[in-house]
Amino acid sequence: MRRRALLGTAALLVLVTLAGLAAYLTRDSRKATNPPPTKSSSSPSSSALTSEPSPASVSPHSLPVPPTTHDPVAYGKAAAAALWSYDTRAYSQPELLAALHRWLTSEKKYADPDSxxxxxxxxxxxxxxxxxxxxxxxxxxxxxxxxxxxxALQADPGAITAAYVYAVTVSGKQSIAWNGSPAGGAESRVITLAVQCRPSHPCALAGVLPAVAP
Incomplete structure (x- = not known):
C-alpha cells in the first residue's frame, strides 16, 4: 500500500484525470480467479506524444523479455503483449511471474508488482x-x-518530472488455444499501464491501472 501511495503522489498531477486511479491507489492486492484470459496496461514521455509504434506481438513459447527503449508507447505496447501471452506447456506460473517482475521499475517506491x-x-x-x-x-x-x-501533461509539463510516470492505453487481441482446440478463440483486449521513462534510463513498467482510460 505504501508503494502505491508513493506512486500515486508522484504521478498525481498528471494521472488525476484518469478514471480508476483512486481505486488503483487504494485497492487490496488481488489474484486472478477467473479462467484464462488475462488483461494489461502502460505509459510514456513528453517527446513521444506524437509517436505511433508499429503493431507488436509476443510468442507464448518463451518467457517475455522487456525491450530497451525510451519510448513510453512502444514500451507500453510490448508490456501489454507480455501480459496477454502465456504458455502453460513451456514454463511454470512462478517462472512467468518472475519474468514479468523484471519489467518493473527498479525504483521500488514506484513499482506495483501486485497489479x-x-x-x-x-x-x-x-x-x-x-x-x-x-x-x-x-x-x-x-x-x-x-x-x-x-x-494534463500539456497544461503542466513540469508535473511529470518528479517520477516520469506516464499513462499508456493499449488495444489488441488475445488468442487462446488448448489441447484438442488448436484454433481456440480470440477476444479484444484494452488496458492502461503506468510506465516510467526517465530521460537517463530506458523505460520500465510501474504498474497496471484497474480502469481503462480512453
Whole structure:
C-alpha cells in the first residue's frame, strides 16, 4: 500500500484525470480467479506524444523479455503483449511471474508488482490450464496516451518530472488455444499501464491501472 501511495503522489498531477486511479491507489492486492484470459496496461514521455509504434506481438513459447527503449508507447505496447501471452506447456506460473517482475521499475517506491500479479492465473488455475495444454498469444494493434493524460501533461509539463510516470492505453487481441482446440478463440483486449521513462534510463513498467482510460 505504501508503494502505491508513493506512486500515486508522484504521478498525481498528471494521472488525476484518469478514471480508476483512486481505486488503483487504494485497492487490496488481488489474484486472478477467473479462467484464462488475462488483461494489461502502460505509459510514456513528453517527446513521444506524437509517436505511433508499429503493431507488436509476443510468442507464448518463451518467457517475455522487456525491450530497451525510451519510448513510453512502444514500451507500453510490448508490456501489454507480455501480459496477454502465456504458455502453460513451456514454463511454470512462478517462472512467468518472475519474468514479468523484471519489467518493473527498479525504483521500488514506484513499482506495483501486485497489479501485475493480479493479471496472471493463480497457481491452482494455472495447474488446471496446464492439464489442458492451454496457451495464449497476443496481438497489439495500437497504443496511445489517453486524452485526459495528454491534456494534463500539456497544461503542466513540469508535473511529470518528479517520477516520469506516464499513462499508456493499449488495444489488441488475445488468442487462446488448448489441447484438442488448436484454433481456440480470440477476444479484444484494452488496458492502461503506468510506465516510467526517465530521460537517463530506458523505460520500465510501474504498474497496471484497474480502469481503462480512453
Amino acid at each position: 501485475v500479479d493480479a493479471l496472471v492465473p493463480s497457481p491452482v488455475l494455472w495447474k488446471e490450464m496446464a492439464g489442458n495444454g492451454q496457451f495464449a498469444t497476443a496481438r497489439v494493434d495500437e497504443g496511445h496516451f489517453p486524452g485526459s493524460f495528454t491534456q
